[in-house]
Amino acid sequence: xxxxxxxxxxxxxxxxxxxxxxxxxxxxxxxxxxxxxxxxxxxxxxxxxxxxxxxxxxxxxxxxxxxxxxxxxxxxxxxxxxxxxxxxxxxxxxxxxxxxxxxxxxxxxxxxxxxxxxxxxxxxxxxxxxxxxxxxxxxxxxxxxxxxxxxxxxxxxxxxxxxxxxxxxxxxxxxxxxxxxxxxxxxxxxxxxxxxxxxxxxxxxxxxxxxxxxxxxxxxxxxxxxxxxxxxxxxxxxxxxxxxxxxxxxxxxxxxxxxxxxxxxxxxxxxxxxxxxxxxxxxxxxxxxxxxxxxxxxxxxxxxxxxxxxxxxxxxxxxxxxxxxxxxxxxxxxxxxxxxxxxxxxxxxxxxxxxxxxxxxxxxxxxxxxxxxxxxxxxxxxxxxxxxxxxxxxxxxxxxxxxxxxxxxxxxxxxxxxxxxxxxxxxxxxxxxxxxxxxxxxxx
Amino acid sequence: xxxxxxxxxxxxxxxxxxxxxxxxxxxxxxxxxxxxxxxxxxxxxxxxxxxxxxxxxxxxxxxxxxxxxxxxxxxxxxxxxxxxxxxxxxxxxxxxxxxxxxxxxxxxxxxxxxxxxxxxxxxxxxxxxxxxxxxxxxxxxxxxxxxxxxxxxxxxxxx
Ligand SMILES: Cc1cc2nc3c(=O)[nH]c(=O)nc-3n(C[C@H](O)[C@H](O)[C@H](O)COP(=O)(O)O)c2cc1C
Ligand code: SF4
Ligand code: FES
Numbered sequence: 001x002x003x004x005x006x007x008x009x010x011x012x013x014x015x016x017x018x019x020x021x022x023x024x025x026x027x028x029x030x031x032x033x034x035x036x037x038x039x040x041x042x043x044x045x046x047x048x049x050x051x052x053x054x055x056x057x058x059x060x061x062x063x064x065x066x067x068x069x070x071x072x073x074x075x076x077x078x079x080x081x082x083x084x085x086x087x088x089x090x091x092x093x094x095x096x097x098x099x100x101x102x103x104x105x106x107x108x109x110x111x112x113x114x115x116x117x118x119x120x121x122x123x124x125x126x127x128x129x130x131x132x133x134x135x136x137x138x139x140x141x142x143x144x145x146x147x148x149x150x151x152x153x154x155x156x157x158x159x160x161x162x163x164x165x166x167x168x169x170x171x172x173x174x175x176x177x178x179x180x181x182x183x184x185x186x187x188x189x190x191x192x193x194x195x196x197x198x199x200x201x202x203x204x205x206x207x208x209x210x211x212x213x214x215x216x217x218x219x220x221x222x223x224x225x226x227x228x229x230x231x232x233x234x235x236x237x238x239x240x241x242x243x244x245x246x247x248x249x250x251x252x253x254x255x256x257x258x259x260x261x262x263x264x265x266x267x268x269x270x271x272x273x274x275x276x277x278x279x280x281x282x283x284x285x286x287x288x289x290x291x292x293x294x295x296x297x298x299x300x301x302x303x304x305x306x307x308x309x310x311x312x313x314x315x316x317x318x319x320x321x322x323x324x325x326x327x328x329x330x331x332x333x334x335x336x337x338x339x340x341x342x343x344x345x346x347x348x349x350x351x352x353x354x355x356x357x358x359x360x361x362x363x364x365x366x367x368x369x370x371x372x373x374x375x376x377x378x379x380x381x382x383x384x385x386x387x388x389x390x391x392x393x394x395x396x397x398x399x400x401x402x403x404x405x406x407x408x409x410x411x412x413x414x415x416x417x418x419x420x421x422x423x424x425x426x427x428x429x430x431x432x433x434x435x436x437x438x439x440x441x442x443x444x
Numbered sequence: 445x446x447x448x449x450x451x452x453x454x455x456x457x458x459x460x461x462x463x464x465x466x467x468x469x470x471x472x473x474x475x476x477x478x479x480x481x482x483x484x485x486x487x488x489x490x491x492x493x494x495x496x497x498x499x500x501x502x503x504x505x506x507x508x509x510x511x512x513x514x515x516x517x518x519x520x521x522x523x524x525x526x527x528x529x530x531x532x533x534x535x536x537x538x539x540x541x542x543x544x545x546x547x548x549x550x551x552x553x554x555x556x557x558x559x560x561x562x563x564x565x566x567x568x569x570x571x572x573x574x575x576x577x578x579x580x581x582x583x584x585x586x587x588x589x590x591x592x593x594x595x596x597x598x599x600x601x602x603x
Binding site for chain 2: 078087088089090091092093095096097127128129130131132134162164166167168169170171172183184185186187188189204206254255256257258262263264294298329331333337341342345346349352353355437
């Protein structure tokens with residue numbers, strides 16, 4: 001099936017004039033979903049989100065409604081909602097476009113989610129690089145305060161909520177939910193050992209919900225159109241697998257790399273990589289073929305060019321040996337790309353971004369980078385490939401040896417590149433070839 | 445004499461109402477100072493610590509974790525340009541863009557031109573891979589960049 005006629009939901013308004021302004025948003029029916037929610041009991045709002053089957057869009061795919069029920073009941077004192085706008089997984093840019101072009105649909109979902117979880121303050125954690133997003137959000141939040149959509153007694157409901165925008169400082173690990181919380185508290189972004197999970201003890205040691213920007217945009221539409229409408233898109237649960245939660249709703253796919261039309265494409269969950277690349281993103285550039293495709297940010301590993309019929313839903317990438325759907329950031333590598341250079345780039349990223357708390361992650365990311373540097377300089381040994389394999393098999397097991405998921409993510413590009421492209425690595429090493437791409441040691 | 449103006453100190457205090465702890469104002473304070481002074485000096489660290497009721501080492505601990513902040517030995521120039529080199533940008537010439545700029549400006553990543561105008565940095569994914577290769581100028585993204593485009597944009601900034 002091709003999705004040529006799919007009507008965008010999340011991106012519907014982005015090309016309109018002044019799409020970021022409250023007036024146009026309201027004229028398009030904005031904040032009706034919030035009115036509906038405020039007329040319901042908070043528990044009922046959670047039930048609607050649960051019934052929709054919405055799973056988190058930040059990378060882990062955890063069911064959103066279920067996460068909200070983990071908050072303790074009858075809490076005295078504040079509950080916090082943290083919005084994860086750190087968006088730093090290579091290949092990912094959907095949060096940026098949502099915030100820049102249509103901030104109110106995100107903010108409406110945030111107020112609905114906060115009401116449902118009885119949160120009284122939102123910390124919107126935004127990566128520092130997104131200066132334009134910050135300024136757009138700031139204006140949108142000010143408009144909300146001026147129109148009784150934030151602050152005291154929102155729309156006469158008796159519910160009070162504040163949103164605080166908090167800017168990060170350029171570190172990938174601030175996207176891990178407990179790294180985010182530590183960073184918000186003014187400390188180094190060292191992820192915390194779990195349990196306790198944030199729902200029990202999160203920001204400032206209070207019960208906390210952490211959700212992604214796109215997740216919250218989905219919440220707005222679920223309240224507006226109902227859970228059945230949401231479930232009419234995507235891939236249903238596998239009836240034979242009780243652990244499958246299904247892949248419902250629209251999804252923003254970020255397509256980058258060697259395609260004719262890199263960009264953000266909204267489609268129902270489960271589009272194949274082939275359709276996404278050939279039909280929507282204009283095909284592989286220069287008339288070439290895809291050699292490898294990253295399904296959802298580099299932490300997910302590589303699919304080979306033979307695996308393009310894989311469905312990009314929550315379980316598809318797993319069927320071809322990748323970690324999962326991740327952030328649905330699809331990176332296309334054409335058949336002239338060196339997998340050695342591509343893998344080196346991934347390893348270097350994780351070495352740069354590891355926070356260094358856990359030995360296997362700190363050492364494994366740095367060591368794998370060094371080995372690949374040597375291979376690229378023409379001094380590789382075949383046994384290096386076994387060492388890389390060993391590192392990728394032991395670098396990150398949760399729970400067990402590491403505190404957060406970064407290490408596991410670092411393992412997948414190595415595992416999948418060696419499994420699917422080993423002959424290319426062997427040949428490279430045997431021929432004593434050197435990389436043609438430029439490398440620069442940086443002070444940073 | 446105090447390193448931070450009374451106005452800056454008040455702006456830092458204005459953030460206290462938004463957080464249950466004063467320590468949470470560390471990043472907002474450091475950003476404010478680096479934006480103004482192009483680094484966070486040792487005296488500034490001590491004054492922030494005093495305002496936030498922390499020890500200077502606690503503030504330094506946070507500051508040093510984020511490669512973004514610069515100490516007084518190593519301030520940034522008037523403009524800071526980050527060139528992305530993560531996979532999507534690499535696939536479309538990000539590494540060559542960075543190397544070429546280093547060559548033309550005779551800098552290594554992290555360095556500043558002798559006139560103090562521009563600091564060149566390497567960056568990991570800036571979240572704009574739809575316009576790879578891309579750069580960040582202070583906190584504004586520029587997409588689909590070439591060496592000539594960067595140079596003409598820089599010339600424009602200092603006109
Ligand atoms: C190393 C690492 C980086 C992450 N970066 C992000 C990120 O930038 N944005 C995000 O929403 N989630 C990120 N996550 C996932 C978060 O920990 C968390 O699961 C997510 O924010 C929950 O929101 P969701 O359920 O709405 O997806 C990251 C996880 C890890 C392990
Ligand atoms: S796994 Fe890596 S990034 Fe995560 S806490 Fe441990 S050292 Fe830090
Ligand atoms: S890789 Fe350069 S912006 Fe994403």
